[in-house]
Amino acid sequence: MDSTSIQNGILFSIAQAIGAPEQALRLLISILIGYPIALFNCFYLRHKSAIVKHVFFTITGFSIGFFNFGWDIGHSFGCVLVQYLLIKILSGTKMCVALSFTFHMTYLLLGYYQTGTDTYDIKWSMPHCVLTLRLIGLCLDYYDGRKKPDQLNAHQKKMALVQTPTFLEMCGHVYFPGGFLVGPQFSMKRYIDFANNVYDKESGDIMQCIRPGLIRAALGFFYLALYQVASNFISDSVITSESFYEHTFIIRVILVGLWAKISLYKYISCWLLTEGVCTMSGLTYNGKDDKGKHLWNGCANVKLRVFENATRFGHLIQSFNINTNAWVAEYIYKRLRFLGNRSLSQAIALFFLAAWHGLHFGYYVCFFMELIVMLFEKDMELLVAKNPAIHRVFNNPTLAPVRWVVGKLYVFCFMGYCLAPFTFFSDFWSIYGSLYYMGFVFFLGWRFVAPLILPRLVPRSPRSEVTSEPIVDGSEHPKKKQ
Template identity: 30%
Template sequence: MDPDALFFPLANALGASVDQIKILSCLLIAYPLGSLFTRIPSSQPNLKHTFNIFISVFFLIPVLNLHWGILHLLGSILGTYFIAANIRGPSMPWIVFVFVMGHLTVNFVHVFDGITVDIEVPQMILTTKLTSFAWNVHDGRKQEEDLDKWQLHKRVTRYPTLLEFLGFSFYFPGVLIGPPLDYASYISLIDESLFKSAELTKPMRRAIPDGRKRVAYRKMLMGLVFLGFFAALTPSYNFTTTLTPWFAKQSLLYRIAVFQFYGFVERCKFYTVWTLAEGASILTGLGFSGFGPSGESHWEGAANIKILEIELPSNFKVLLDSWNINTNVWLREYVYKRVTPKGRKPGFRSTLITCFTSASWHGIAIGYYLTFIPGGFVTYLSRKCRASFRPLVTPPPGAPSTWAKRIYDFLGTFICILLLNFVTAPFRLLTLANTMQAWSRLGWYGWWIVGFGVFFFNAGGSEYLQSLQKEQRHVVDVKRPHSLSPNVVMTLETAVEERS
């Protein structure tokens, strides 16, 4: 009997591929396995590593039939392990980066000895883990005073055994679609120091705090709800609908409006798998983030998305920080900051390099670059607006909100949603021709917004808004009560600047 026959009925019912159903099945199977994982005592770490390896191999070979794919994963893992161990110097993390990213790119173009590779997504997750590990090892070899807070917390000072490294690489709840985790977080999960560092408000029977099952299965239910949305809506409402003759016949305003709904439907796929994976990770203990005031445990550390902040973002930075969180942390800590010369602040160059890296990490299709490169310009404009417009409408600390601030917040959310869907459409459409056709049917509205913003800020807009801020501060200084001491004045000014 063909094992795939077990998945055919469900695939047909949901309108999905058999491989997609297999991945969903693995994520759901990971829930009871996560509870079993926590039964292994911390005194037997090698058994925990072996458990991770065994379950991941089970997912990859008997279920997903990725016999060749797992060899690719092992190639990147073993290569990184020996490079990081034997090359001591500032070039080591870059050598690992080129090695694993190059291997990933080769698999994207399907030319590895003529074999078709279906391991791309697990290898993408592995790439983030291996490159971050290389930097963490490099940081562990440096003086503490040369590291920032993040680097000091994540550095690796004791090189792992091969079994430890394989367990880290094959952590089973995240091996297929993430979330990725760094080596320090993995080890703190294995030895349960993740839980010992918290201030306990009441005695516990076990090292792992209570409450994780409630949170995890709530995540599972949420993931299944989004799966229902995606299965029911995606056949008729998706970005490829913009290419149909029906869409071209609608009015421009209607096209732009319904296009925003298409974006939500497209994101439901990611909400499904990432929420399911988060719940499975929580069941192993990953994601513990402390206790609340009433002693309840919080499990927010394994989140890869914050759905409300994505769908109704207050600004573009909040949106980016809420989407694919762990990958964004990887891009920020191991690309954005690392390509910036020491002693200098990251600038537009660092932003573009990071966006290009993100596009390359996703694949070689032109659509990825048509998403992430324009995304760099949107990020640039978001920072400019935050630095130039927001201080003009933000009331002083303790003062009630103003109509100007409410209008600013509404427009910020509205424009963020418009730009989010516009720049992410190529991610689904993939080709240049499809993207150009879709954007033209949307009146190129995203490029009009970006183009106007870039022109405004580079044609004197930044200087003009800064002058308005100076005038505003001058008026505040004149109206400020003279009874305030200079120290209080400085404290108020610092609070306003930090808030803006």
């Protein structure tokens, strides 16, 4: 029996003992391996040349990928090589951007088609979706670096790549152990500054990153333990079991709401643990706050206080998978400004997010639900802001506890409805039926009655240019003046 068989046997036995899939155990081990790598970087590589760091991160990250996916890790290496050749041959041109976007998204979708099953599987296509955004973003940043500064917005000026990245730099960026498997997303500019000790100089001592990194790691373990314990009582199998449909409607709503909350803890734990690796490496330095305290939240992917206290779905979007939302806002949504239609830009951005996640129909239903839910919440914000009577009631301090309870119930009741297609792909229709399609009835129903109700409740005001926050997290994307 060879060493690989022995290793697989041991991992399988451990996975069986803890009640987790073997691939999930491999993923967790791979994330935790990032911590000694991060400490090695802080203690031994922090003053080494950038080239040494690129080589180290490339070798360690590639090895972690091989541990999880074997020779399928070659898919990522091939795509990095193609991106490098596109930049070298076509430089920072629109043609380079178009070919880069087309190639990487097509490759990802073909990967989903090849590896896809009726369940969520941890295969090479999982980290490849992270790589896809990273390489497309790199190409756009290099494209921005060829423009004049007055043609760029604040984010583009900050991320623009003036110099052509080397192949080694691209490999270090892609295979960085703290972000290769499940994110977080971070730009090539951030990685280059980190490798060149810019953050070490700005912070005075990059060793300060260890404590905040450990805090995020501890939170990650807490949420992982919470998920493991709670999922023993309410798991995917509970929601899809025959006994689920024997409960009353109210109990079904409660069970789906609890299931959704617990399911999200799985993602939160992974993001916190990977963020801890990035932080302990020194990659996440983010300047100082108003009190002069150094910040290490440059790669934060979840805002726990906002998430746990969410009273509307806008809070969930602002606090959950932050870096991916920010990426879509900057690299998709805002760059569609030429369309002159905010709603169309939002729809395209959410369709891109659905396609980026996979080919399963459930992803598209999930992001369609996000679209109509956020449109509903924007209408409610308009009512509160523009109707004097509603404004007075809503902002009455004595009603604050009532608003909080109603908001929590609203999020709790509909969160599971919105998440079910994302998890169950095509089997979510039976769950929707058990809930009497209440999400469609409520939010789509509002789209039909809103044109009748809003004009009566919102006073008419002089026509002016319309601005609004996008559904994906980011800054304003105004319509063109008519």
